[in-house]
Amino acid sequence: MPLLSVLPAGDEIVLTTADFRKGLAILVEGQPYLIMDYSVQTPSARGSATLVRIKGRNVITGQVLDMTFKAGEKFQEPDLERRKINFLYAAGDEFHFMDEQSFEQFHLDRETLQDAARWLREGITLRSVVFQGAVVGIELPQFVELKVVETGPGGRSDMASGKVTKPATLENGTQIRVPVYLDGGETVMVDTTTGEFVRRVSGK
Numbered sequence: 757m758p759l760l761s762v763l764p765a766g767d768e769i770v771l772t773t774a775d776f777r778k779g780l781a782i783l784v785e786g787q788p789y790l791i792m793d794y795s796v797q798t799p800s801a802r803g804s805a806t807l808v809r810i811k812g813r814n815v816i817t818g819q820v821l822d823m824t825f826k827a828g829e830k831f832q833e834p835d836l837e838r839r840k841i842n843f844l845y846a847a848g849d850e851f852h853f854m855d856e857q858s859f860e861q862f863h864l865d866r867e868t869l870q871d872a873a874r875w876l877r878e879g880i881t882l883r884s885v886v887f888q889g890a891v892v893g894i895e896l897p898q899f900v901e902l903k904v905v906e907t908g909p910g911g912r913s914d915m916a917s918g919k920v921t922k923p924a925t926l927e928n929g930t931q932i933r934v935p936v937y938l939d940g941g942e943t944v945m946v947d948t949t950t951g952e953f954v955r956r957v958s959g960k
Contacts, residue, residue: 771831773808788834815892837886902926
């Protein structure tokens, strides 16, 4: 996979690979990309460069690309606007929202939302990402609260934490693992960046 050069000479430096995170927007060869995922590859040979790999979605075309950069490479940030929106409902693979300032309604498809669709519930407030007047994506809060509607049998131990968990289905159909003491009808907080249970919010 070729390394990409992203910053023309003389342009203002705004970001480096150290700033990378999911949802960050960067300009690559003049095109705006939202980072969907990223990883750092440490050098295996002496003198080799540390590489940063990303999966980025072009906010204009929707195309998803795997790209590789040298650690420390510099970028410009595209001119993206954020607006507060409210999630209304889902109809099949279409998700309907309302701009809280203009009250204009719009929809995005599941392919555009990617993993963010798993954490939506009716009435949740979040932010849209707008580029050149068009909504190209959404930004979730790091933590969301969702009701557990059903749990399965427990008994599986998480090797990393040592905690025993069981499967749970949330009100929007998303499945996660929760502690064995939780039951259907309870509300939980979930970390949208990891998909993991954080804590119980309320009982039945």
